[in-house]
Amino acid sequence: MIRSTHLPLLITLATFVLAYALCASAYPAMLSLRVVANLLTDNAFLGIAAVGMTFVILSGGIDLSIGSVIAFTGVFLAVILRETSMHPLAAFALVLLLTTAFGTAMGATIHYLEMPPFIVTLAGMFLARGAAYVLSTESVPITHEFYDTLQGLYWKVDGARFRLIGGLMVLTFIVGALVAHRTRFGQNVYALGGGEQAAKLMGVPVARTTIGIYAVSGGLAGLSGIVFSLYTSAGYSLATVGVELDAIAAVVIGGTLLTGGYGFVAGTFFGILIMGLIQTYIVFDGTLSSWWTKIVIGSLLFAFILLQKGLTWAAKKRAAQARMRTATGSAALS
Amino acid sequence: MTDTHTPDAPVLHARGISKFFPGTIALDDVELRLMPGEVHALLGENGAGKSTLIKCLTGAYRRDAGTLLMDGQEIHPVSTADSQRLGIGTVYQEVNLLPNLTVAENLFLGRQPMRGGFIARRRMNEEARAVLAGYGLRIDPAEPLTAYSVAIQQVIAIARAVEMSGKVLILDEPTASLDHDEVQLLFDVIRQVKARGLAVVFITHFLDQVFAISDRATVLRNGRVVGECLLAEMTQRDVVTMMLGRQLEARTKARDVGPAGKTLVEIDDLGKRGMMAPFSLNIREGEVVGLAGLLGSGRTETANLIFGVEPADQGRIALRGQDISIKNPRDAVAHRFALCPEDRKIDGIVGDLSVRDNIILALQARQGWMRPIPRAKVEEIARSYVRALDIRLASLDMPIRLLSGGNQQKALLARWLATNPAFLILDEPTRGIDVGAHAEIITLIEQLRADGMALLVASSELEELVAYSTRVVxxxxxxxxxxxxxxxxxxxxxxxxxxxxxVA
Known part of the structure; x- marks a missing residue:
């Protein structure tokens, strides 16, 4: 059964199908599995970060630190692997711990100091970017046989290579969707987005949930950083500037309401694919400037924001009509 | 459940509860006994201490003195979540559920049925359906909460509170935004909850509803318990007398009814559906019409309808025999109407603006921003009203929020008097001000009447209404x-x- 709250998700899905159909009609080669595999690989780091962003936005918050945390993670890994003999797996664990702690600290600041998430994560953005610069201002290449092993892992279907990082993104989305819709933590995230005061009165552990949300976002930004370092085989402090904005765009195009409370993790997945598709189209075309990606994404975002406004407005109007009906009904009875 | 209690043992017994706020005693040695399987009405006018008492029971406030016994055991709830666990559930006038979740999610938030670490959604929906059916609601729990009316949301909130807490259910003005049929639906649910052996606390301003559903009542006035009574032995009149604290001595005022002027405002069947039944009223020059009634009886609504704060959807207003249309306060001001609203902190004063600017605000607004009133003239107007109304202040430049309540009220009056109104509406002009200022405002009202102004004054102070009204509605x-x-x-x-x- 289709419910009104599912409508934005369905529209995202329809947009994706339509966009793919348009692309395929212009360039039939875009229907190939190789394109699909590349879509997953190229957008893996953004997708993973966007899962975290989905939780943050569902709760009515925002996390601007993501891009910087990804860059920091990359530089940190590159420097650690160059300077020490630490195994990459241990380094991964260490950096995940660091970024999760960073997110936890931001969440705690937001909750206990009652600061707006925008400001706190803006500070986090500068802090993480600064920390990356302190580690190294140069791009540091990563050369380690374990990296080669990981990069060499793929599942080959008809000449298309589905790489490890693409799979990791899909897995993150599946786990993210399960956590959002099937756990108490996920329900509490929606509850916070629906109204903090009511959530508190209903016994939602607001402190634990808020801190948890930013910890998840920080941790996933760390994971995204690991994936990005596997993707580029380097750590560079100037990389992934503005990725948080791409993630926000993917979340909104995925049908999540920016004010929180409504949305789906699966929607974000299709938001990522739509954005990736636009980029792929421009690559196929070859004559268009890559900046057209931004223009199309901008227009899409605008369209989706208008759509959200329209849906909210329609819902309000329906509620008002329902009230009128009960009012006239009782008037007729008396 | 009920067999664990002897009929005389209260489920919840609050004894000697006191609560102090800086400068006031909000609750003074209050006792409240809630029996299992009864609906207990908590009555009192605004400021009597009802909500403070409730907040002490639910842990939103820490009590300063007294004991709270639940089934004979002393309890110390520190938060609403804590009191929920102890067995005290609360449902507020504004539905405190989450509009973005489904009915079942709202019902089970925080205690969802789990299977293998994940929420068992299907079972949750089934259980929600069963629980709600127990309250006579046959609705789809997988639908979003907002798909249903406020009354149904209210029942869902009650179901949640009862399922979670199960001993005491506090209903704080649950019927305030419901119509007649919806109230009946809610009452059916309350009776079921009562039959289950819960103690229900019912707070409302509607006395009919109190008598329709409640077994006993505790009446508060000025933070003290006036009495606890079985409602079967009481009449509405007894209860009102207890609430307002008037001894019903025959007391009439020797009034000099001034020469009745010409009819100024004629109101004919003015009303708005769901807010105020149509009413008609004629007000003549040199007349004070008092509006009496309990809180929530429609005093403020009447004032707001006439002044266009809430546009009426039926009826007409005529000024000196000419039909006029008032769609918003601007129209009203243009016809030389004026309204001093009830809640001066929210609707009246602009706290950070100076006293001078506050006084001149309405006059300037009527002139339009294109034609500023000259500075000297502003000064002169402000000074003359400060003198005339004896507003006590250090300087005209001080922000109005620093004035005392009575002086704020007088400054607000000055604001509207500066526009030289023909028809002045005052909503609770003496609420929350000290005795001296009180008397001055009453004198002022009589003076304005003698000068030929038409006034409509809504007040909950009966003595005061009797003192200045030429008619009381x-x-x-x-x-x-x-x-x-x-x-x-x-x-x-x-x-x-x-x-x-x-009389129906």
Whole structure:
């Protein structure tokens, strides 16, 4: 059964199908599995970060630190692997711990100091970017046989290579969707987005949930950083500037309401694919400037924001009509 | 459940509860006994201490003295979540559920049925359906909460509170935004909850509803318990007398009814569906019409409808025999109407603006921003009203929020008097101000009347209404029930009119 709250998700899905159909009609080669595999690989780091962003936005918050945390993670890994003999797996664990702690600290600041998430994560953005610069201002290449092993892992279907990082993104989305819709933590995230005061009165552990949300976002930004370092085989402090904005765009195009409370993790997945598709189209075309990606994404975002406004407005109007009906009904009875 | 209690043992017994706020005693040695399987009404006018008492019970406030016994055991709830766990559930007037979740999610938030670490959604929906069916609701729990009316949301909130807490259910003005049929639906649910052996606390301003559903009542006035009574042995009149604290001595005022001027404002069947039943009223120059009634009876609504704060959807207003249209306060001001609203902190003063700017605000607004009033003229107007109304202040430049309540009220009056209104509406002009300022404002009202202004004054202070009104209109459940004139205007008669059973 289709419910009104599912409508934005369905529209995202329809947009994706339509966009793919348009692309395929212009360039039939875009229907190939190789394109699909590349879509997953190229957008893996953004997708993973966007899962975290989905939780943050569902709760009515925002996390601007993501891009910087990804860059920091990359530089940190590159420097650690160059300077020490630490195994990459241990380094991964260490950096995940660091970024999760960073997110936890931001969440705690937001909750206990009652600061707006925008400001706190803006500070986090500068802090993480600064920390990356302190580690190294140069791009540091990563050369380690374990990296080669990981990069060499793929599942080959008809000449298309589905790489490890693409799979990791899909897995993150599946786990993210399960956590959002099937756990108490996920329900509490929606509850916070629906109204903090009511959530508190209903016994939602607001402190634990808020801190948890930013910890998840920080941790996933760390994971995204690991994936990005596997993707580029380097750590560079100037990389992934503005990725948080791409993630926000993917979340909104995925049908999540920016004010929180409504949305789906699966929607974000299709938001990522739509954005990736636009980029792929421009690559196929070859004559268009890559900046057209931004223009199309901008227009899409605008369209989706208008759509959200329209849906909210329609819902309000329906509620008002329902009230009128009960009012006239009782008037007729008396 | 009930067999664990002897009929005389209260489920919840609050004893000697006191709560102090800086400068006031909000609760003074209050006792409240809640029996299992009863509906207990908590009554009192605004400021009597009802909500403070509730907040002490639910842990939102820490009590300063007294004990709280649940089944004989002392409890110390520190938060609403804590009191929920202890067995005290609360449902507020504003539905405190989450509009973005489904009915079942709202019902089970925080205690969802789990399977293998994940929420068992299907089972949750089934259980929600079963629970709600127990309250007579056959709705789809997988639908979003907002798909249902406020009354149904209210029942869902009650179901959640009962399922989670299960001993005491506090209903804080649950019927305030419901219509007649919805109230009946809610009452059915309350009766079921009562039959389950819970103690239900019912707070409302609607006395009919109190008598329809409640077994006993505790009446508060000025932070003290006036009495606890079995409602079967009481009449509405007794209860109103307890709430307002008037001894019904016959007391009439020797009034000099001034020469009745010409009819100024004629109101004909003005009303708005769901807010105020249509009413008609004529007000002549040199006349003060008092609006009496309990809180929620429609006093403020009447004032707001006439002034266009809430646009009326039926009826007409005529000024000196000419039909006029008032769609918003601007129209009203243009016809030289003025309204001093009830809540001066929210609707009246602009706290950070100077006293001078606050006084000149309405006059400047009527002139339009294109034609600023010259500075010297502003100064002159402000000074003359400060002198005339004896507003005590250090300087005209001080922000108005620093003034005392009475002086703020006088400054607000000055604001509207500066526009030289023909028709002045005052909503609770003496709420929350000290005795001295009180008397001054009453004198001022009489003076304005003598000068030929038409006034409509809504007040909950009966003595005060009796003192200055040439006529009193009594409201009840958002309807005009009586009009008293001349010697009929006594506190006794007003109370009778408020409390009389509606003759259907």
């Amino acid at each position: 009594v409201l009840r459940d958002r309807q005009q029930v009586r009009e008293l004139t001349g010697d009929q205007i006594t506190p006794d008669n007003i109370i009778n009119a408020i409390a009389t059973e509606e």
